[in-house]
Amino acid sequence: MFVLDRIREFAKASPDALALIDNGRPCxxxxxxxxxxxxxxAFLAQGLAPGGVVVAAMRDVGMxxxxxxxxxxLGHTTLALRLNQRVDGLERLDxxxxxxxxxxxxxxxxxxxxxxxxxxxxxxxxxxTDLPASDIVPGGHIFLTSGTTGRARMVxxxxxxxxxxxxxxxxxxxxxxxxxxxxxxSHVFDFGLESGVGYGFGVGLWSQGVCMVVHEGVGTHxxxxxxxxTHAVVTPALLEGLMAAPExxxxxxxxxxxxxxxxxxxxALFDKVKARLTDNIRTSVGSTEGGGSTRTDVKxxxxxxxxxxxxxxxxxxxxxxxxxxxxxxVGQVRVRQVEGVGAYLGDVDASAASFRDGYFYPGDxxxxxxxxxxxxxxxxxxxxxxxxxxxxxxxxxEAMQQALGCQCVCFSxxxxxxxxxxxxxxxxxxxxxxxxxxxxxxxxGSGFPTARFHFVPQFPRTGTGKVERYRLREMIAxxxxx
Numbered sequence: 001m002f003v004l005d006r007i008r009e010f011a012k013a014s015p016d017a018l019a020l021i022d023n024g025r026p027c028x029x030x031x032x033x034x035x036x037x038x039x040x041x042a043f044l045a046q047g048l049a050p051g052g053v054v055v056a057a058m059r060d061v062g063m064x065x066x067x068x069x070x071x072x073x074l075g076h077t078t079l080a081l082r083l084n085q086r087v088d089g090l091e092r093l094d095x096x097x098x099x100x101x102x103x104x105x106x107x108x109x110x111x112x113x114x115x116x117x118x119x120x121x122x123x124x125x126x127x128x129t130d131l132p133a134s135d136i137v138p139g140g141h142i143f144l145t146s147g148t149t150g151r152a153r154m155v156x157x158x159x160x161x162x163x164x165x166x167x168x169x170x171x172x173x174x175x176x177x178x179x180x181x182x183x184x185x186s187h188v189f190d191f192g193l194e195s196g197v198g199y200g201f202g203v204g205l206w207s208q209g210v211c212m213v214v215h216e217g218v219g220t221h222x223x224x225x226x227x228x229x230t231h232a233v234v235t236p237a238l239l240e241g242l243m244a245a246p247e248x249x250x251x252x253x254x255x256x257x258x259x260x261x262x263x264x265x266x267x268a269l270f271d272k273v274k275a276r277l278t279d280n281i282r283t284s285v286g287s288t289e290g291g292g293s294t295r296t297d298v299k300x301x302x303x304x305x306x307x308x309x310x311x312x313x314x315x316x317x318x319x320x321x322x323x324x325x326x327x328x329x330v331g332q333v334r335v336r337q338v339e340g341v342g343a344y345l346g347d348v349d350a351s352a353a354s355f356r357d358g359y360f361y362p363g364d365x366x367x368x369x370x371x372x373x374x375x376x377x378x379x380x381x382x383x384x385x386x387x388x389x390x391x392x393x394x395x396x397x398e399a400m401q402q403a404l405g406c407q408c409v410c411f412s413x414x415x416x417x418x419x420x421x422x423x424x425x426x427x428x429x430x431x432x433x434x435x436x437x438x439x440x441x442x443x444x445g446s447g448f449p450t451a452r453f454h455f456v457p458q459f460p461r462t463g464t465g466k467v468e469r470y471r472l473r474e475m476i477a478x479x480x481x482x
Contacts (some may be wrong), residue, residue: 001166002159004069006207008131018211021226022062029209033064034214037128039070045126046118050075053095053142055115056193057081057107061214063122064193065202067099068451072138075345079142079154080193081107087144087152089346114342134453142345145288152361154345155196155296162203162290169204171321176230177208186231187213187223189238197261201233224250224277235262235465236269240407243272253278258282264376264394265304280332283307285376290335290360294374305398306373315374317366321358326371330392332380334359340375365392382469384446386420391446399444400424404432407459409467415450422448425472431455 003081007029015030027035048054054076058064068078074094081087086109090473094113098106102121141157177184179318179373186205191198191214205212215223221242224232234242237464239260243439256278266284273281285307286292294307309315314336316324325331338362343351354361365377377392384391400408415421422445426432432440441451460471 001163001207002072002114002136003034003166003203003207004036004073004132004136004138005067005164006209010206010209011131014209017209018185019206020065020171020213020215021185021223022060023215023217024222025062027062029218029400032206033050033131034128036069036073037130037132038125039066039120040073040132041126041128042120043074043314045116046097048074048076048097048118051139052094053077053079054097055079055081055090055095055107055110055113057083057104057110058099058101059104059216060101060122061193061216063101067120068109068141068193069134072133072141073136075137075139076139076192077142079144079197080179081109081144082192082194083107085152085194086181087154087281089344090345093154100446122156126143141193141199143199143288147345149381152345154170155341155343156338157196158200161338165200165203166207168292171209172204173210178232182228183211183222184230184363185213185226185228186233187215187226187229188233189214189220189223189235190216191233197233213256214271221245221250224256227389229253229256231257231259232367233261233403236260236265236463237263237465239265243269243276245442247276250277251277254280256280257282261286263400266398267301267304268405270298270301270304271348280456283373287335287360287362289338289341289354290362304331305367306375309372309374316359317368317374325368325370328430330365330367330377331429333364333366333374333376334361335359361401379469382411384410384422384448386412386446386448396422396444396446400426400440403444404436406432407467409469409472411457411469412448419450420448421445421450421452423452423454423476425454425456425459425476427457427459428455429457 010029012031017029018026018028019032020027054071056067071078085107095113097116097118098108098110099118102119122394143155144286145153152247188201193199202212211371213223213226257280258278259282260286281298283296283298284292285294294315295310296303317331318334319325319331337358343355363380365380366374368374378394382393384393397408397410409425411423414421437453445451460468462468
């Protein structure tokens with residue numbers, strides 16, 4: 001089922017029900033459906049032939065969604081780009097057009113693509129009086145991965161995967177919709193349409209008649225006071241920004257279910273959220289390529305480190321022979337490929353490394369505990385090398401973070417004498433004093449003979465808040481260590 005069909009159904013049955021609150025601007029299901037119809041007419045007037053990939057770059061999320069669904073309803077596969085985003089392999093796709101809003105530049109990543117540029121002025125869109133046609137065969141969409149390996153990769157989102165997202169949303173909200181008194185409003189913070197979180201949640205929520213709340217730019221904490229807000233999805237980095245708002249900037253909401261995605265929630269941040277916002281905190285582990293694998297209701301500090309596999313999870317921890325390991329042994333994670341995803345678009349080498357024998361290998365080190373729980377220990381590519389032993393970075397980073405009170409990323413490298421040394425990069429504008437650094441290095445340096453500390457005011461991050469480790473390495477390639 002195409003999500004636009006469900007939007008049409010809700011627009012007819014409950015035209016005044018809210019579908020979207022975009023930076024404080026409300027939009028009903030009827031308005032959303034008619035908005036998509038208006039964009040359809042605008043694209044038809046451009047004479048754009050069906051098929052191929054259409055790249056859309058728009059700062060306005062609400063406009064982006066309307067344009068995206070209109071393009072897909074015309075048989076196109078859509079790709080949303082942020083204006084400063086580059087994607088390897090884009091030149092190998094059949095790109096038919098690049099769509100931007102009037103007054104906005106095309107994204108830098110399409111500069112060399114020989115495709116027409118379509119500039120649409122939303123103030124001059126035709127007035128639609130009919131809902132979009134229901135007898136359409138929709139095109140697909142393309143997700144972009146987080147790029148933590150240094151390159152943004154393209155993941156297809158086809159009809160089969162869309163059906164899975166709709167069914168997943170139905171199962172997730174089934175009991176809640178029956179028992180909750182009042183409309184369900186779910187906040188998906190600053191996630192673009194290029195991300196699996198941003199797009200997948202939009203499809204899932206609208207397929208169930210839920211109102212999605214989005215907020216971009218500054219002042220995102222204001223959306224926490226949206227009347228009737230029931231759910232919120234946020235990365236740890238975005239959550240840090242919310243908790244940095246002054247006391248009283250938003251009200252406590254004990255009915256709010258806060259879901260953390262994209263990274264680990266620190267103990268300090270966990271305490272802040274419980275004290276200021278809500279006790280209903282969940283964490284999820286998953287990937288754009290493999291979908292979600294865990295969902296944990298966080299009640300204790302232990303729940304921050306150990307994640308509970310879902311009943312339908314196909315995640316395993318395997319050894320070098322690709323055989324599942326017993327509990328307590330460290331190995332790499334793999335998940336059964338989801339339907340519709342078996343390779344990256346335009347990247348044969350990366351596909352061969354990450355997809356094999358029906359599984360997706362996300363590149364994580366982990367350990368199982370025998371009770372249906374998993375602990376992620378870090379990235380395989382980020383493993384620390386100490387005299388030939390490979391140490392997961394995550395436990396050291398967590399310990400340093402707790403000891404020094406700021407976000408931390410660790411790398412290992414060789415010094416001038418080829419001895420192993422630990423590099424600790426701290427995200428802070430006010431470095432801790434030397435005594436605290438020395439104490440932290442001795443207590444949590446895992447036996448490295450030398451620890452060098454580096455300080456940056458802000459980590460480079462992806463659109464979903466993950467630290468871009470490859471860029472951070474480049475930033476400290478020629479550092480002046482403390």
